[in-house]
Amino acid sequence: MRIALVAPLAEAVPPKLYGGTERVVSWLAEELVRQGHKVTLFASGGSRTAANLVVCAPQSLRLAGIRDHLGSTLRMLREVRQRADDFDIIHFHVDLLPQALFHDLAHKCLTTLHGRLDQPDILPLYEAYPEMPLVSISNAQRLPMPANANWLATIPHGLPSQVCPFDPEGGEYLAFLGRISPEKRPDRAIEIAKRSGVPLKIAAKVDDADLTYFKAEIEPLLEHPLIEFLGEIDERQKCEFLGKARALLFPIDWPEPFGLVMIEAMSAGTPVIAWRKGSVAEVVTDRVSGVIVESIEAAVAATKESAMMSRAAVRAEFEMRFTVERMARAYLDAYRWLLARAPTITDFATSAKALTPKAREHVALRTAGVDSPANQASG
């Protein structure tokens, strides 16, 4: 299949440091190439891939110090548009804009939504451009959206098995990994450690936006023999950091759409102690790959429980549900299903007039050649 993947320009693919979406796009691209597909990756300079790379910004916008990404993203989308005929499928990872710019090619496009959807300005957009098929990364992520949004599938993220290798031993500390911010609740992690008497290591970056919060709320809590603050760590250090932990603490207080760090810990065999919020109940299998809690007391109890959980069972759960092969397979299913149901595109278009002649021709061909149930229903 000829597949275009359109990545955010904020970071390189894969990113040098932080950048969840760009990492997932990188893993997907490499796996699709490995499976023999012809993949074209639209991304910023500095990206490394076995796919055909189309550089759409000289360097990542973060490195270039460009904070508003609209102009560069629109430029990339024009590039994608001009080559649209070269692809069977165009798979976007850049949130809102493709809805408006590719709605007439919706029969061969899909968008994975990587962020939270409870923002007030997202709904009007999807109401106005309902054609584009959407992929959510958890079912919880869908909640703020209208029931009849054009969902194609929920496809949880997947991780190459070797990225965070299985560590059968683990270790004795609790791990907190990510960003210091109020919704990640590092304060809860610290309280859990102090109450349970288990050491906590915090590997986290502090963004400028969160500096006031860090100084006022978190720094004063760090002066304690059980608490160690490591600052930001790199990709390689991260997996060792997770693998050598007794458990990952994920005491979030926001509707997390996925939470990559949970499956990174699971890949290393480390169970996850997580608050029941957002995607958590879909990612953690309670009492198998971790413990889902709703209070500090339950989390403190879980620190003991997690020491007795089978790390091999955690890894097995990861291998069954969260590998990159599983993610790529799910996307390929979605691509194929989308192409097979192309005739029903007019269900989603506001009017047939919205289709370009090219799209109408495509629909006509599909209607003639494909005999899916969806097609029979519409014909």
Next chain:
Amino acid sequence: MRIALVAPLAEAVPPKLYGGTERVVSWLAEELVRQGHKVTLFASGGSRTAANLVVCAPQSLRLAGIRDHLGSTLRMLREVRQRADDFDIIHFHVDLLPQALFHDLAHKCLTTLHGRLDQPDILPLYEAYPEMPLVSISNAQRLPMPANANWLATIPHGLPSQVCPFDPEGGEYLAFLGRISPEKRPDRAIEIAKRSGVPLKIAAKVDDADLTYFKAEIEPLLEHPLIEFLGEIDERQKCEFLGKARALLFPIDWPEPFGLVMIEAMSAGTPVIAWRKGSVAEVVTDRVSGVIVESIEAAVAATKESAMMSRAAVRAEFEMRFTVERMARAYLDAYRWLLARAPTITDFATSAKALTPKAREHVALRTAGVDSPANQASG
């Protein structure tokens, strides 16, 4: 002519309080209607107009507390797109997005750029979508853009003559009006007042983003018998505030693309003492409608000079150059010129393929019927 005006959704048209772009769009809309054109205004709820109003958001996004305007703006643009055949001209006032969404209708579209253009993410967009004809509001505003950008005209803003009525008397204080922010340099205004011994009245709002600056840099300067801080004032108070002043101080330190307050003062007959930055030299006629300066010393001298300037001459300058009639006439010229040169649209399109069949048909008709020099050159 059937004209669509597409306004920002941030504020109603006209805005209740602050909102320069929405005020200009309102004045233009009412004047075009008055001249007998069929005007359709795309704007947020709460707008009041003699044009045909298409409400594109239930209320202004600021009132609704929506900070990211992308989704609502994209929804509005789809509405405009679906009605595109109903208009001879579509005139956008919403910055970047129309370039990407209407490039195939560029033969009948134009965009007035209301903001500064020295942002790093603007250039890639215009390079990628060069077709859309652009209007600048001063020549200075164009400087950061490539020389071959598709400029149609520079059209300075215009103001209805009765909005800020001529005050033949004026008064004795210096006026500072607008927003408290580092680039507006209220500190310079205060220093000019103190050095010249002329009282200064400051009518300005303090945005949340500028609160730290206000508290640290400006508030300590306000404790002085010559300085009076009035806070934010409304539209009606504003014109009296300007009319009763000896001069308006406009000591800016940024590339101001236009500066509406300068022509509001001129309308009231009040001369403007302004720093030579951005549009200033194009708006103020030195020694006629104000004094252009580049130092505190020159500004102090100008406070005396301005007391002796003819307020009637300032008003005459306003009437000649900055009325809404003059602005509307300039836009109508631009609309007509755009329609007459439609055949040369292919000069700007990246390829003929980028044009829709509708656009190609339009071009063909124009090529057949119009005999402009541009057309002969291209044919």
